[in-house]
Amino acid sequence: MKTPITLRARAETESARLPALLARAEHLAGAVLLGAHGRRRAGLGDDFWQYRPAQLGDSRRLIDHRRSAMGDQEFVREREWQIAQSVMLWVDQGASMRFTSDRLLPEKADRARLLGLALAILLIRGGERVGLTGTALPPRRGNAQVLRLAEMFSEDDEADYSPPEHRAMIPHARAVFISDFLGDLAEVELALTKAADRGVRGVLYHLLDPSEEVFPFTGRTIFESVGGTLSHETLKANDLKDRYLDRLAARKAELQRLCTLTGWQYGLHHTDHSAQSALLWLYGALDTRGGVAA
Numbered sequence: 001m002k003t004p005i006t007l008r009a010r011a012e013t014e015s016a017r018l019p020a021l022l023a024r025a026e027h028l029a030g031a032v033l034l035g036a037h038g039r040r041r042a043g044l045g046d047d048f049w050q051y052r053p054a055q056l057g058d059s060r061r062l063i064d065h066r067r068s069a070m071g072d073q074e075f076v077r078e079r080e081w082q083i084a085q086s087v088m089l090w091v092d093q094g095a096s097m098r099f100t101s102d103r104l105l106p107e108k109a110d111r112a113r114l115l116g117l118a119l120a121i122l123l124i125r126g127g128e129r130v131g132l133t134g135t136a137l138p139p140r141r142g143n144a145q146v147l148r149l150a151e152m153f154s155e156d157d158e159a160d161y162s163p164p165e166h167r168a169m170i171p172h173a174r175a176v177f178i179s180d181f182l183g184d185l186a187e188v189e190l191a192l193t194k195a196a197d198r199g200v201r202g203v204l205y206h207l208l209d210p211s212e213e214v215f216p217f218t219g220r221t222i223f224e225s226v227g228g229t230l231s232h233e234t235l236k237a238n239d240l241k242d243r244y245l246d247r248l249a250a251r252k253a254e255l256q257r258l259c260t261l262t263g264w265q266y267g268l269h270h271t272d273h274s275a276q277s278a279l280l281w282l283y284g285a286l287d288t289r290g291g292v293a294a
Contacts, residue, residue: 022150025117031276032122032283051075086129086139086170087286088200090191091116091153092179094162095227100271101211108207111271111278112178113153115205118279119176119286120149133175134165160227163187166194174286175202180212181255189258196262203285204259205278206252206268213248213270215241 051067054074064077097109106114120130124141130149131139137148161183169175175195181188181204188204195202217223217237224231234240252268259266265285269278 021113021117021154022147024114025121025150028114028118028275028279029121029125032118032279051077086131086173087120087123088131088133088139088170088173088175088202089116089120089149090133090164090175090177090179092162092164092177092181093153093155093157094179094183095156095158095160096180096182096225097207098156098226099209101209105209105271108180108209108271109156111269111275112207114275115207115269115278115282116176116178117146117150117153118275119282121146122279122283123286132165133167133169135168138168139170139173158227160225160229164191166191169195169198169200172199175200176205176282176286177202178205178207180208181206181251185251185254185258188255192258192262192264195264201263203265203267203282204255205282206255206266208268208270210270210272215244217241 051064052075054063054068054076062076063074067077068074091112093109097112098107100107123130124143124146127141129139129141130145131137132149132152137145137152162179163183164177164179164187177188177191192204217240219237220233220235221237222231222233256266258264267281267285269281
C-alpha cells in the first residue's frame with residue numbers, strides 16, 4: 001500500500017522530469033526546421049498560399065488574371081487548407097518500455113515520450129489538434145495542450161505491458177501508436193480494427209533497444225521483466241537465440257500484416273539511432289490529407 005509520503009515523493013520525481021522533457025522535445029522539434037507551416041497544403045481557406053500553373057480540368061474562375069497577365073501562361077491562385085485535423089497519440093508507458101541495455105542509451109520509454117511530444121509540438125504548430133487516444137485528453141490546439149501531453153507522458157504504468165488504448169476514436173482522425181509491442185498482439189489487432197472501423201488511419205511505430213534485435217546473451221542468464229512479474233533462468237542462453245530471433249521476426253511480420261489490413265503504416269526505430277531522423281520519418285509518414293505516406 002502506498003503511503004502519502006511515497007505518493008508525494010513520486011509526484012515530485014515526476015514533476016521534476018516535466019521541464020526536461022518539454023525542453024528536449026522543443027529542441028528536437030525546432031531542429032527539424034519545418035516551422036509553423038510544415039503541413040501547409042492547398043484547399044479551402046482564406047489565406048493565399050501559392051500560385052501554380054493552370055492544369056487541364058481547373059475551373060476558369062480559379063484563374064488569377066492579374067498574375068497570368070504577366071506572361072504567356074495562366075496561373076491558379078491557391079489558398080491554404082484551414083480545416084484542422086485531429087491526431088491522437090498513444091505512447092506505451094508500460095514497464096517493458098523502461099528497459100535499456102546500456103547506460104549510454106535512452107530507455108525506450110524516454111525515446112517514445114520524446115518523439116511523441118516533439119511530434120505533437122510540430123503538429124500543433126501546423127494548426128492540427130492533438131490529443132491522446134481514449135477519454136483522458138481529447139485533441140486540442142495550443143501550448144497548454146503541449147503541457148498537458150507532457151504531464152500525461154510522464155506517468156508510468158506499473159503493468160509489464162500496456163495495451164493500446166482504443167476507446168473514443170474520433171471518426172476519420174489520424175493516430176500514432178509508439179511502443180515496443182512486446183505484449184499481447186491481440187490487443188494491438190483489436191485497437192487497429194476498431195480504429196479502421198471508424199475510418200482512423202495512422203502510424204504504428206515499433207521502438208526497440210538494439211540488444212532486443214541481436215540477443216547478445218550467452219551462458220547462465222536470468223531474464224526478468226522490468227516490472228518484476230516474470231523471470232526465467234537458463235544455463236545456455238545462446239541456445240535460445242535462434243528461437244528468440246524467429247519469434248521477433250514473426251512479431252514484426254504480424255504487425256506489418258495488421259497495418260496492411262487496416263490501412264496503417266509500420267515503422268521501426270532503435271534507440272541507438274537518431275531521434276531527429278525518427279521524428280522526421282514520423283512527421284512525413286503521418287499524412288493527414290487522407291492517408292499515410294507510402
